[in-house]
Amino acid sequence: MSGFSRAEQVLGELLRPDLQGRTAYGAPQLDVPVQLNTNENSYPVPSAVVQAMCAALAEAGTGLNRYPDREFTALREDLAGYLTRSSGVPVAASQLWAGNGSNEVLLHVVQAFAGPGRAIMGFVPSYSMYPNYALTTGSDWVEGRRGIHREDAIDLDPQSAAEQVAQHAPAVVFMASPNNPTGSALDLDVVTAVYDACARTIVVVDEAYAEFARPGTPSALTLLSGRPRLVVSRTMSKAFAFAGGRLGYLAADPALVDALRVVRMPYHLSTQTQVVARAALAHSDLLMAEVEAIKTQRDRLVEETARMGLVPMPSDANFVLVGGLRDEKATWRALVARGVLVRDVGLPGHLRITAGTVAETDAVLAALSDCLTSTAE
CATH class of the missing domain: 3.90.1150.10 (Aspartate Aminotransferase, domain 1)
Incomplete structure (x- = not known):
């Protein structure tokens, strides 16, 4: 361990074996x-939105001696309204869950439904944090391919994706739409094929960049009804210029949302985050x-x-x-x-x-x- 301090050596030996030698994401x-x-x-952020945020923070400031609304009720109502207006799909507040960025929201899904002895799956190349969710929760990681029948495929096709999910039966499968880093959106028949391929798999469609989609690109929000294992995640980091505000969210069946309460940390969304996010949503246009x-x-x-x-x-x-x-x-x-x-x-x-x-x-x-x-x- 030449070049390392005594503390680094000791802590390195105490670190979980599967984390030793790894570097942080970034x-x-x-x-x-x-x-x-x-x-x-x-x-x-436009000045009008900044002013609204400052006013909301000033109003909330005197109440910071109290814990935030654990259920972030008003924020969920506003998120549901925004999704309903922007997508044309009726979304209820009971279907919404939020966290400090979509990474926390997606980690909640993995914590609730994966873990030791279970696997999560993604189709590479895709968002590089998906394997990290497996690592930090003790889940197995299954690296799916974007083409079984076409080795050079970049986009997913329903047959190959469904075959791989059926073969591995992961607890959770992630599909980004638009995909990162390719920028390509999923056809909804891929989502339905993967959903039908394994009756015990939570299917997550990560729509972090959905607001930038070209006209006519469908959202998996249209598939939520009648599919209790389907999750559609979004973020305010990109379209809302809110990367520093840290607000991600998902839409799913109310029963799935209720399961996420078991794994979230108490009062995980601060009062400041809630009120500033609501101010941004009020200026979505x-x-x-x-x-x-x-x-x-x-x-x-x-x-x-x-x-x-x-x-x-x-x-x-x-x-x-x-x-x-x-x-x-x-x-x-x-x-x-x-x-x-x-x-x-x-x-x-x-x-x-x-x-x-x-x-x-x-x-x-x-x-x-x-x-x-x-x-x-």
């Missing part, structure tokens, strides 16, 4: 002018205007990188996975040297670029063009 945080690597909303601006820049990234001879994937999210790079790691370093930070997601020849403001899009396109020209010389 994207690189570098001090560069253009940061497009974590799919944040690049637009600051204003915040969705920024979503439309981001979608414009996303589509511009697709068009302009294709003109450069690269291979971008059409996206329903607030990012674009760009392929066709000869050396993605060298390109990533070259972009950082030019003041632009994007994400290396571990796919050969690909980098993921968050869609930001017009100025940020200008900067990343100029830097990428310069990188390609330099490597071609």
Whole structure:
């Protein structure tokens, strides 16, 4: 253990064996002018929303000597109203659950329905936190493939996905729509096929980027009725410019929501989080205007990188996975040297670029063009 302190050595030996040698999840945080690597909303919270948040906090401040509403009743009502209006699917407050970001909400699902002796499953490439949920809960992790019948498949097809779920019978299966890092949305027949494949599997459709979907892209919210094992998760981090506010939520059958109460920590949502999230939801129309601006820049990234001879994937999210790079790691370093930070997601020849403001899009396109020209010389 040369180079380690005595405390590090002792604690390293006491750490759970399955955690030893592992590093924490997290994207690189570098001090560069253009940061497009974590799919944040690049637009600051509008001043009208900030003022509403401050007023709500001031009103709630005198009551901070008391614990928050454990059932976050008013917030659940507001979330249900927002989902009903935006999706056209009636959603009741009894179907809603929320937490400090969608990671906590999804972890609640795993804590309630997976654990030692049970497995959770995801289809790679996808959100890299899904295996971490298995690790932290002592669950087995099953890495599904996006193509059994087509080895080069990026999107899931109903037959291959259902076959894999039937084979492994996981306690929980995760499917992201739009998927991260590919940006592609699921066909709903994939969801129904997976749901029907195993009668003892909780099926989670992670719709963190749903508000950025192209017109006509369906939501799994339309499938909730009559499917008590189906969960549809959302977040306010992206579309609502609320990454720092930490509010994720899900919709499911009330009986499933009730099961999550068993595993949540007491009073897990602070009063501040609840009131600030409600203020943001009250201004959803204003915040969705920024979503439309981001979608414009996303589509511009697709068009302009294709003109450069690269291979971008059409996206329903607030990012674009760009392929066709000869050396993605060298390109990533070259972009950082030019003041632009994007994400290396571990796919050969690909980098993921968050869609930001017009100025940020200008900067990343100029830097990428310069990188390609330099490597071609």
